[in-house]
Amino acid sequence: MCGIVAIMSGEPVNQRLYDALLLLQHRGQDAAGIATLDGLSFHMYKAMGLVRDVFRTRNMRDLTGTMGVGQVRYPTQGCASSNQESQPFYVNAPFGIVFAHNGNLTNAEALAQELYETDRRHINTTSDSEVLLNVLATEISRVTLTKKLDADGVFEAVRQVHKRVKGSYAVVALIAGKGLLAFRDPHGIRPLCFGKATDATGKTEYMVSSESLTMIGTGFSVERDVAPGEAIWIDMKGNFEARQCAEDAQLNPCAFEYVYFARPDSTIDGINVYGARLKLGEYLAKTIREKLDLSEIDVVMPIPDSSRPCAQQLAQELGLPYREGFIKNRYVGRTFIMPGQAVRKKSVRQKLNAMPVEFEGKNILLVDDSIVRGTTMREIIRMTRESGAKKVFVASSAPRVMYPNVYGIDMPTKSELLCGDGKDEKEVAEILGADAVVYQTLEGLKGALHDMNPAIPAFDCSCFDGVYVANDVTEEYLARLDAARKAPAPAKREDDEDEPQATTL
Ligand SMILES: O=P(O)(O)OC[C@H]1O[C@H](OP(=O)(O)OP(=O)(O)O)[C@H](O)[C@@H]1O
Numbered sequence: 133m134c135g136i137v138a139i140m141s142g143e144p145v146n147q148r149l150y151d152a153l154l155l156l157q158h159r160g161q162d163a164a165g166i167a168t169l170d171g172l173s174f175h176m177y178k179a180m181g182l183v184r185d186v187f188r189t190r191n192m193r194d195l196t197g198t199m200g201v202g203q204v205r206y207p208t209q210g211c212a213s214s215n216q217e218s219q220p221f222y223v224n225a226p227f228g229i230v231f232a233h234n235g236n237l238t239n240a241e242a243l244a245q246e247l248y249e250t251d252r253r254h255i256n257t258t259s260d261s262e263v264l265l266n267v268l269a270t271e272i273s274r275v276t277l278t279k280k281l282d283a284d285g286v287f288e289a290v291r292q293v294h295k296r297v298k299g300s301y302a303v304v305a306l307i308a309g310k311g312l313l314a315f316r317d318p319h320g321i322r323p324l325c326f327g328k329a330t331d332a333t334g335k336t337e338y339m340v341s342s343e344s345l346t347m348i349g350t351g352f353s354v355e356r357d358v359a360p361g362e363a364i365w366i367d368m369k370g371n372f373e374a375r376q377c378a379e380d381a382q383l384n385p386c387a388f389e390y391v392y393f394a395r396p397d398s399t400i401d402g403i404n405v406y407g408a409r410l411k412l413g414e415y416l417a418k419t420i421r422e423k424l425d426l427s428e429i430d431v432v433m434p435i436p437d438s439s440r441p442c443a444q445q446l447a448q449e450l451g452l453p454y455r456e457g458f459i460k461n462r463y464v465g466r467t468f469i470m471p472g473q474a475v476r477k478k479s480v481r482q483k484l485n486a487m488p489v490e491f492e493g494k495n496i497l498l499v500d501d502s503i504v505r506g507t508t509m510r511e512i513i514r515m516t517r518e519s520g521a522k523k524v525f526v527a528s529s530a531p532r533v534m535y536p537n538v539y540g541i542d543m544p545t546k547s548e549l550l551c552g553d554g555k556d557e558k559e560v561a562e563i564l565g566a567d568a569v570v571y572q573t574l575e576g577l578k579g580a581l582h583d584m585n586p587a588i589p590a591f592d593c594s595c596f597d598g599v600y601v602a603n604d605v606t607e608e609y610l611a612r613l614d615a616a617r618k619a620p621a622p623a624k625r626e627d628d629e630d631e632p633q634a635t636t637l
């Protein structure tokens with residue numbers, strides 16, 4: 133999951149883009165970048181690392197201009213540790229475009245070939261985002277063969293992009309001298325919203341962002357979500373237009389955003405994320421009542437951070453005490469979105485510390501938002517027992533993660549999932565070393581989200597039910613992902629730099 137943001141204003145945007153990226157840090161910890169447009173010149177700075185480590189005052193000073201885009205990256209395709217694949221991306225024709233993407237294309241390989249052979253465009257990385265930018269650039273070029281680029285032309289180009297591209301994509305882009313473009317895939321799998329503010333001269337400013345919390349944190353007021361398949365265009369004079377550019381758009385937002393990815397203080401497609409997590413706790417409590425003997429549980433305990441609202445609500449519903457037994461080191465980031473299993477494993481212990489006083493002689497119900505590879509839970513159960521707990525029960529606010537995700541969560545193969553082979557709760561409990569494990573049911577997840585916004589027809593629950601809403605995933609495609617995942621990583625050369633150099637424009 134990456135985080136993307138764009139601002140158009142009459143005033144400098146560098147600081148506010150930086151502030152927005154800091155607020156989106158939970159969506160990507162691998163790399164960060166900002167590109168601004170000053171007159172007809174782009175300025176860009178991007179590098180591997182967290183936002184606060186990537187940008188220095190001198191870099192910020194160079195990011196002049198009153199429009200800009202930014203991104204924090206959590207890689208799903210291409211190379212996890214490549215500075216070249218950090219975003220934004222830039223192409224010099226037509227006009228010059230900088231671009232940031234959240235999502236994952238499922239036909240990137242075929243598109244890259246088509247771009248080379250038919251459109252005569254060269255893709256220099258293995259990132260699907262570079263492919264998407266080049267499809268967009270090709271389609272913008274096509275419409276400008278016969279006329280000047282205006283709103284109609286931009287929307288026509290996006291219409292063609294929707295026809296060629298498969299998978300999930302939320303995009304922000306700046307076209308030099310022309311305007312700011314944002315669009316969302318026809319299923320609205322990844323989130324995208326926009327807001328407004330007024331600058332010192334009384335002119336309207338716009339922000340487009342992955343999550344609404346960036347607006348609240350930077351003085352913008354949230355206008356609405358970008359609809360699935362919709363594009364919005366703000367030209368250099370500040371004229372705003374929005375248009376539906378897809379033929380069969382239907383909103384199917386990713387359920388995992390509500391379970392884990394998004395910040396609780398964001399509202400996505402009319403559902404407040406915190407509220408959704410409380411609701412998931414309500415539904416999970418019902419299942420726990422059916423499956424566990426409540427008189428055996430002394431305390432309910434969350435695994436910080438993401439499971440807290442669910443655990444709190446669940447404890448209240450079950451009339452059990454809620455206790456915090458794990459203290460999180462706030463200087464360690466999210467474990468799940470770290471690249472590579474070795475670093476994830478090490479980080480769980482660095483990140484969470486158990487306080488024996490909360491465990492000694494007690495039967496504990498541990499609550500986490502999800503158990504994906506089982507890295508976190510395995511370690512947590514070990515720590516819970518070491519700290520003196522008698523019995524350890526486990527509850528997950530998400531159902532069993534059984535299928536690969538190809539829409540922007542980096543778990544493309546079944547083999548890396550704890551329940552990829554269909555293990556039931558008993559088998560999971562044995563493997564993790566728990567006395568019992570209870571998962572949210574799929575109906576519970578869908579019911580909770582439906583209660584929060586009955587107007588959403590369906591959610592992308594592909595990693596729980598194997599249904600790929602964009603109808604773009606075949607067994608053959610999944611087998612290719614599996615083979616790619618198992619291929620050995622290129623060996624590190626002795627003279628490899630530990631710190632990749634930044635990329636600028
Ligand atoms: O089964 P796993 O593969 O370990 O993945 C699941 C865990 O990863 C996430 O935590 P993370 O530390 O990323 O973030 P958080 O602090 O927001 O909970 C999630 O909340 C689970 O705890």
Ligand SMILES: NC(=O)CC[C@H](N)C(=O)O
Pocket residue numbers: 133134205206207208209210217233234235236237259260261540541
């Ligand atoms: N999580 C994402 O949105 C990733 C974007 C893009 N697929 C990349 O790997 O860089």
Ligand SMILES: [Mg+2]
Pocket residue numbers: 435436437438439500501508
């Ligand atoms: Mg967690």
